[in-house]
Amino acid sequence: MARDGARPAYDPAGPDTALRAALQEVRAGRWMSMRTLLAETASWWRWTQRTQVLAAAAAGTDVVRAWLAEEPHSLPAALMHARVAVERALRAHRERHGRTTELWHEAWRASDALTRAAPHDPVPWVCLLALSRLDEEQRWAEHRVAPPEPMLPPGPWGLLTEADKRDPYNREAHHRMLQFLYGRSASGRLAEAAGFAHWAADAAPPGSPLHLLPLYVRVERYRRDGGRDAALDLHWVAEDASREALRAFHGWFEPATATERGPLDLNHLAHALWGALRFAEADRVFDAVGPYWTPLPWTHRTAAPGDHAQAAEVFQQARARSRSGARRP
CATH class of the missing domain: 1.25.40 (Serine Threonine Protein Phosphatase 5, Tetratricopeptide repeat)
Incomplete structure (x- = not known):
């Protein structure tokens, strides 16, 4: 399925x-x-x-x-x-x-x-x-x-x-x-939130969903910056974005102790890896997501945030792109 x-x-x-x-x-x-x-x-x-x-x-x-x-x-x-x-x-x-x-x-x-x-x-x-x-x-x-x-x-x-x-x-x-x-940080750049997210993730044991906290801050920053803009797509492929996605993958998804796998966290990780062009890792996470899609964070990548139908389309496109990219040698 x-x-x-x-x-x-x-x-x-x-x-x-x-x-x-x-x-x-x-x-x-x-x-x-x-x-x-x-x-x-x-x-x-x-x-x-x-x-x-x-x-x-x-x-x-x-x-x-x-x-x-x-x-x-x-x-x-x-x-x-x-x-x-x-x-x-x-x-x-x-x-x-x-x-x-x-x-x-x-x-x-x-x-x-x-x-x-x-x-x-x-x-x-x-x-x-x-x-x-x-x-x-x-x-x-x-x-x-x-x-x-x-x-x-x-x-x-x-x-x-x-x-x-x-x-x-x-x-x-x-x-x-x-x-x-x-x-x-209502009008700021979320520096305090980002600092907390990295502090908590650094202290978390292998398999803890706290390793994903920086991914949530990155989505929130993207939302506040306006979202759905060609220039802002660099937000997801920047070196620090890729590093955060991979650290979450290795810190939370891969360890055998990762028993707390909720759909929202899986969707955020799949989204981050796809955005960072890490298709092999993203494909594995999409497999774990299965049919349990969540509107967030995908709705922030649409022309009309809040439109769940458009968000579902983005999810499917990301899943297909990740599977295609993962099969390439």
Whole structure:
């Protein structure tokens, strides 16, 4: 299926069939499958990823509220309540909604309470990290803690440390930190975000998805520079771009310890290797992507960012070009 050239289709569950089934139930307003799925989730990586995807689906419904009403002492239900509250606050912030501050504080209270109710769980700290980007002026003391390295800026480092204590190198926690730093660089060149991404990638063990953080910063820089411009295509073939792509490939994709292979990371790596003209490596990653295409980062390479149909076309062209290039002697 990975090599048959079929048109890709986006699925937020990716290859996780159990999550896909639970998502269908959540969208229908039923919570029992979600409870069962979370009860069977053993690793922190799966726990973090599944609760995030479920919250995105549940944020427009009352399904988690119904679960919590039926089982008011359930920690998973309370966690999903916090996850949904965070998702709603972030959406309100993006849309500049008048209730943003109210939703933010509600989400913060739910997440903060969970740091004590579920002291071994990294997700409450990930939730607090996600909310830190709403404090755009860094008025809260926990959002302007001194950094672990002199070249990094003040920020919610204590929250990242707490998540890291419970699940070292937690993928979402580091991406939430990256998003906080994007907010500090609203009109800049993302130097702070790039510095953090390289610092985290350099410290990550083989097989960690943190090796891909510099690729995300490069996509964000391309987006801010305007994207889809002939001159900007050099952005992807520059020596440092090729070096970042290969370091991510060797640091994350190749090691046998690379068990955390989500579709979004695979798509970013395939995109970076294709852009750097590293077709042999890109072909291997496209095989791993299979049918589980994600709109990002491909939508930034289209004439109309946000057009998923065009983004899917770019994905297919990149896959075909990589396969063709990989077969050449």
